[in-house]
Amino acid sequence: MEDIKAYHPSHPEHQLVLRSFNKPYDCDGCRERGFGSRYRCESNDCDYVLHESCMFNSQTATHDFYPDSTFKFSYKPRSCGTWCNACENNINGFVYYCEDKDLDLHPCCLNLKNKMVIDGTKFKLTEKKRKSKGKSTGGWSYESKCNKYQFHVHRITEMIYESWKIGNCKDENSSLSLKNPELRLRRSSDRGSSRGGKYWKVAKIFLTAVVAILLGDPTVVLTTTLFNLIT
């Protein structure tokens, strides 16, 4: 099969090639973590690598959660200390921003869906209100219509970060194993008492899907890899 290659204006000297490895990387565009498929420079000693959504950024974008906003793409955040309205983490590279509404999103966070349906359970994004770091609102969380589930996107990014540290990045496969996922889930969403297998099944599929989007791997590779690891 022919390699899929293209240039990106942020790296005009070499073409980037689509590759997929079960191994984490740091995107040179948005400076966030990635896993699975990525666009990589294969010239000697050049490790330039981009998420697929950073590779194919559009000049403007919209998100269903903010129907009144149009986002512009930029290589750099508006100011230092800019944080993402979805995951609440700092933005250190590629960004979509809306000046009017004072909103900033990582390119991967922009891909999070406003609504998701997992095995019949309906999830919808909500935003918690807060006043800090200069913005009046921020921090997405997913809530299920049945009220049994609530997941902070920020908490999910912390979970990814912790699993990275546990895995130490030495063993490719353990680097993404979310050890003790049920414990972690309980901490982030403790409501109700008796929870059967169906509860955890939906939670795991949901989390796997969200993690895949956050790490820029919309393919089935990560989804199945991760799902096996946390099952």
Ligand SMILES: [Zn+2]
């Ligand atoms: Zn990126």
Ligand SMILES: [Zn+2]
């Ligand atoms: Zn290069």
Ligand SMILES: [Zn+2]
């Ligand atoms: Zn984000």
Ligand SMILES: [Zn+2]
């Ligand atoms: Zn949080």
